[in-house]
Amino acid sequence: MGKISEQVFALVDPIARRLGLEVIEVLYEKKFDGMNLTVVIDKDGGVTIDDCERLHRAIDAPLDELDPIAESYTLNVSSPGIDRPLKTERDYRRNLNRKISVKLYSPRDGKKTFSGVLVGYDDDAFTVETEKGKQISFYKKDTAKVEPIIEF
Numbered sequence: 435m436g437k438i439s440e441q442v443f444a445l446v447d448p449i450a451r452r453l454g455l456e457v458i459e460v461l462y463e464k465k466f467d468g469m470n471l472t473v474v475i476d477k478d479g480g481v482t483i484d485d486c487e488r489l490h491r492a493i494d495a496p497l498d499e500l501d502p503i504a505e506s507y508t509l510n511v512s513s514p515g516i517d518r519p520l521k522t523e524r525d526y527r528r529n530l531n532r533k534i535s536v537k538l539y540s541p542r543d544g545k546k547t548f549s550g551v552l553v554g555y556d557d558d559a560f561t562v563e564t565e566k567g568k569q570i571s572f573y574k575k576d577t578a579k580v581e582p583i584i585e586f
Contacts, residue, residue: 438462438471441502446473446493453488455481458514458522462503469507471497474514476524481513520580526555533583534562538576548572549583 439460447457450473458474475481475489490511497509520526520534529552536548548570550562560580561571574580 436462438502441500442471442473442497445496445500446489449492449496450475450489453485453492455485455489456524458518458524462507467508469503469505470510471503471507472510472512474512476514486511486513517582517584520582523555523557526552526560529582530555533585535579535581535583536562536572536577537579538572539578540576 439462442462443457443460446460450457455475455477458476461470461472461474463470463472473489473493475485477485490509493511494509514525518525520529532552533549534552536550538546538548540546542548548562548564550564550570552560553563553569554561558575559571559573561569563569
């Protein structure tokens with residue numbers, strides 16, 4: 435996280451927790467409409483638009499006081515979305531027993547992409563079971579991207 439993201443996270447996280455929300459990440463990035471500060475939140479059972487609005491209102495004034503950003507920016511409060519890459523313990527817990535896709539930095543057995551059902555995880559690694567019933571474990575540090583496979 436950059437300095438601005440870290441400052442905003444430190445300010446916003448306790449406010450979010452008082453509202454029963456968890457701050458997943460804070461992103462400060464240039465988009466087509468200028469600079470955007472996005473606070474991504476989650477909670478058990480999922481985030482509603484009302485949760486996003488409540489936190490937005492609760493952090494607006496404290497952010498103005500902290501004033502971590504010199505230029506103008508757009509403040510967004512967002513849910514992680516169903517296709518959010520797995521990054522946190524909560525992400526792994528939410529996707530346990532669901533199909534995921536794993537992309538590696540370096541090939542393993544000649545492949546960089548794997549898929550299967552997430553059957554276990556800990557702080558350092560996770561295990562998927564392929565369609566053929568084979569269990570494969572991966573170290574999180576070796577993965578470029580881990581994301582849910584959304585099937586409709």
